[in-house]
Amino acid sequence: EPEVTQTPSHQVTQMGQEVILRCVPISNHLYFYWYRQILGQKVEFLVSFYNNEISEKSEIFDDQFSVERPDGSNFTLKIRSTKLEDSAMYFCASRGAGELFFGEGSRLTVL
Amino acid sequence: AQRVTQPEKLLSVFKGAPVELKCNYSYSGSPELFWYVQYSRQRLQLLLRHISRESIKGFTADLNKGETSFHLKKPFAQEEDSAMYYCASFLYNTDKLIFGTGTRLQVFP
Known part of the structure; x- marks a missing residue:
């Protein structure tokens, strides 16, 4: 069964550093998403992406965040200058047949 | 605003007991409602969606538009049902x- 895959599974970085989280969505899906989950809190919507454009973003998704589909398979989330409060689990998802399929997540720890 | 409320953070039951995880949504439109499950250290997985009206792993959920609810039910809980359960609402527009904030279900033997 096809799956959404994410790398890295865990990344530790220093405050102020740039981080890129990578996702490979399911191959025939056209809609892509990023979510985050701070430890002990709810899963929060960050951004949705379709046809090489952001279709919707939350207030969390400020100028420090960007998304890109650099080639036909990857979908990336970049955080330009990480803050301590960016420490969270980041989930990628892609949508097909009305259902969102999630990756296993990338844990980001900002020191 | 699109909002999903799960009032219980934790629900603990014994094996064989009935389970009901509550979910209320607030939106004047017609969202599609889902239940996702997250077993320990695993990804979020779709459990069921209101338009399919299926029963998965013995779980059912009925959309009640009058009460704006989509509660998840199972008549006899199993230990392997222990997980985090998230109710979710999707708007195509x-x-x-x-x-929602999720409910942790603990099923004791």
Whole structure:
């Protein structure tokens, strides 16, 4: 069964550093998403992406965040200058047949 | 605003007991409602969606538009049902799936 895959599974970085989280969505899906989950809190919507454009973003998704589909398979989330409060689990998802399929997540720890 | 409320953070039951995980949504439109499950250290997985009206792993959920609820039920809980359960609402016009805060279900032997 096809799956959404994410790398890295865990990344530790220093405050102020740039981080890129990578996702490979399911191959025939056209809609892509990023979510985050701070430890002990709810899963929060960050951004949705379709046809090489952001279709919707939350207030969390400020100028420090960007998304890109650099080639036909990857979908990336970049955080330009990480803050301590960016420490969270980041989930990628892609949508097909009305259902969102999630990756296993990338844990980001900002020191 | 699109919002999903799960009032219980934790629900503990014994094996064989009935389970009901509550979910209320608030939106004047017609969202599509889902239940996702997250077993320990695993990814979020779709459990069921209101339009399919299926029963998965013995779980059912009925959309009640009058009460804006989509409660998840199972008549006899099993230990392997222990997990985090998230109710979620999707709107096609915003392309956004919004989650509730989740309910942890613990099923004791």
